[in-house]
């Protein structure tokens with residue numbers, strides 16, 4: 232072989248080896264990138280899991296019975312501070328507060344019927360007596376807000392036994408009749424215990440937090456009637472704790488998707 236030809240062959244070989252080396256480096260570098268991605272993937276998965284609401288949601292329906300009253304304005308203001316919406320089961324007990332119905336509605340809360348008179352004798356003596364009383368509140372709500380509502384809460388809840396004194400079996404009949412007439416009633420599965428207005432604000436807070444323990448879906452019974460000043464005193468603290476526990480707040484809607492909160496009927 233001539234020296235010149237030998238030189239050409241050597242140069243070609245060096246070029247070829249350099250090319251092989253370059254290709255091998257590229258492949259190694261690609262592999263490294265793939266490995267990076269592979270090790271990163273689980274981390275980003277974990278991040279999206281912890282930020283994503285795939286963890287079970289805790290749903291809270293706050294409800295206030297027996298208003299509107301002189302305490303309702305303050306309840307509305309405290310709820311606004313936390314941007315929390317609630318449901319108010321109203322009565323006709325305090326004419327001076329009727330205009331608050333409009334405010335309850337305008338601020339995005341739900342309105343439900345608790346009966347006009349809240350008199351067990353009037354509402355639990357007959358089916359007609361109950362629905363006449365219900366219609367009075369329905370008209371009042373319509374007059375003040377322009378809306379009609381078909382959500383109800385029985386005074387004393389559907390499980391009350393006081394009604395037996397006025398008519399045996401009336402709660403079973405009313406529950407069935409409500410459904411027939413297109414109303415939906417809601418009892419509760421947690422409360423602050425303010426059915427007795429003498430209970431201190433501290434005790435109301437303790438009861439509210441105790442009765443939601445271990446639950447993921449809560450219908451909380453509270454009151455904003457004329458005697459419920461302590462409820463207002465306890466409310467701020469209760470809401471702070473509920474927010475810290477990560478509850479999502481909802482209002483009762485007229486929808487088939489609403490969960491059912493029914494006590495066992497005892498009359």
Ligand SMILES: [Zn+2]
Pocket residue numbers: 296297345349386387
């Ligand atoms: Zn009540």
